[in-house]
Amino acid sequence: MPETMMTTAEEMNSYQIALRQLENVAGILKLDAGTHAILQHPKRELTVHFPVKMDNGETQVFTGYRVQHNTSRGPAKGGLRFHPETDIDEVRALAMWMTWKCAIVNIPFGGAKGGVVCDPSKLSLGELEHLTRRYTSEISLLIGPDSDIPAPDVGTNGQVMAWLMDTYSMHAGHTVPAVVTGKPVSIGGSEGRIDATGLGVVMVTQQAARAQGRKLEGARVVVQGFGNVGGAAARIFHSRGAKVVAVSDYLGGVYNPDGLPIPELVAYSKANGSVAGFPGSEPVTNSEILELPCDILVPAALQNQITSSNAGKIRARMVVEGANGPTTPDADDILRERGITLIPDVLANAGGVTVSYFEWVQDIQSFFWSESQVNHRLGRVMTRAYEEVSAAAQTHNVDLRTAAYVVGVARVAEAAKMRGIYP
Ligand SMILES: NC(=O)C1=CN([C@@H]2O[C@H](COP(=O)(O)OP(=O)(O)OC[C@H]3O[C@@H](n4cnc5c(N)ncnc54)[C@H](O)[C@@H]3O)[C@@H](O)[C@H]2O)C=CC1
Ligand SMILES: O=C(O)CCC(=O)C(=O)O
Numbered sequence: 399m400p401e402t403m404m405t406t407a408e409e410m411n412s413y414q415i416a417l418r419q420l421e422n423v424a425g426i427l428k429l430d431a432g433t434h435a436i437l438q439h440p441k442r443e444l445t446v447h448f449p450v451k452m453d454n455g456e457t458q459v460f461t462g463y464r465v466q467h468n469t470s471r472g473p474a475k476g477g478l479r480f481h482p483e484t485d486i487d488e489v490r491a492l493a494m495w496m497t498w499k500c501a502i503v504n505i506p507f508g509g510a511k512g513g514v515v516c517d518p519s520k521l522s523l524g525e526l527e528h529l530t531r532r533y534t535s536e537i538s539l540l541i542g543p544d545s546d547i548p549a550p551d552v553g554t555n556g557q558v559m560a561w562l563m564d565t566y567s568m569h570a571g572h573t574v575p576a577v578v579t580g581k582p583v584s585i586g587g588s589e590g591r592i593d594a595t596g597l598g599v600v601m602v603t604q605q606a607a608r609a610q611g612r613k614l615e616g617a618r619v620v621v622q623g624f625g626n627v628g629g630a631a632a633r634i635f636h637s638r639g640a641k642v643v644a645v646s647d648y649l650g651g652v653y654n655p656d657g658l659p660i661p662e663l664v665a666y667s668k669a670n671g672s673v674a675g676f677p678g679s680e681p682v683t684n685s686e687i688l689e690l691p692c693d694i695l696v697p698a699a700l701q702n703q704i705t706s707s708n709a710g711k712i713r714a715r716m717v718v719e720g721a722n723g724p725t726t727p728d729a730d731d732i733l734r735e736r737g738i739t740l741i742p743d744v745l746a747n748a749g750g751v752t753v754s755y756f757e758w759v760q761d762i763q764s765f766f767w768s769e770s771q772v773n774h775r776l777g778r779v780m781t782r783a784y785e786e787v788s789a790a791a792q793t794h795n796v797d798l799r800t801a802a803y804v805v806g807v808a809r810v811a812e813a814a815k816m817r818g819i820y821p
Contacts, residue, residue, distance in 0.1 A: 445461065501806040511551070550580040617694055644690050742799035756775060
């Protein structure tokens, strides 16, 4: 039985936090005990240990996971993380969050996530390819275009997705583009997928700002994490007239209260492997960056960044969760009490999986859309999801995270009930 209540909120791991969040809405939704119990548990988990021949001739054994949380609404969907500190509970939490996220944006997928315990920055390109191909072979029991479709997450990218697609296709004996999303466009990826998560973050921020009678133009934005999500979000905020005053990556951050020239910063980061040291800016650490004065704070790196230790020091009007799980439940309470609006991960970063859905549809049809078609459809999905979550917040008089869970969990429970799988 998953344990949620034995530990204080700050000591909880990501899976325990995910269970606590589910528990918070079980009462509102009057979930029966059987349905609640089923939603607490991942449907299927696979742990694999697999060898990779390293460049120095030695064999190293890596551990990987693929967890499918729920498939009531469709095939399991979710990213693949390469990170030295990933573990089964992190992957379980991320899989559960995918289930709710797909339901909130109302796309026909369940939730899954994968992980390999490794530091991709310490692997050569060849080692990374061998690791990806071997992991794909090991999880090929589970994945497929009708069953479970991986995508990029922390530490993985379009190249990794290309190797995954190729390995799966070699087993199948023919090309199967729809087995994975976030692929390069040249092999069946979708226009717009690279920027989709960041664009979705900006779209929901714009809606929330409008609802508060504020504008994005001139708003001060701070972004923690400068990868696929944070980098794109910073670029798009900048292009829409917001003032991005600070950004960071795992090596450190940079701050300029007058606004950073984001296109130059992107070029600097590409050339130097980090934003740290960008000329004309002050250095900030990854904890300092969260406490800078701003209108919009976007944590877009990892989990548990905003905790009870720093939530009282956040000086943003709005926190928009680009990352999955950056805020602990205790910090949620503190931010709410301080009147800081929080747009939760399962809504704020759902643009990525939404365009992954579009990619899967295009692959199945072998009929491809332009970037403006993709972005237009993404805008419709994000707008509707934001409106539905806001409406649930008003109806139940709850914060946006609870409201998002009300929408997502209700849809999953309803699908399960209709299929007659659960009581
Ligand atoms: N890639 C996607 O489409 C989606 C990603 N997400 C979530 O967004 C977050 C970021 O993912 P990606 O951008 O894809 O990963 P990424 O690997 O492209 O980038 C991660 C960024 O965070 C930085 N970082 C790592 N550790 C850090 C630390 N301790 N402090 C500050 N920065 C740190 C890295 O230097 C890098 O700039 C994750 O929580 C992921 O699950 C959510 C939805 C979709
Ligand atoms: O694009 C996808 O399928 C999943 C992206 C992802 O891993 C996430 O939303 O956390």
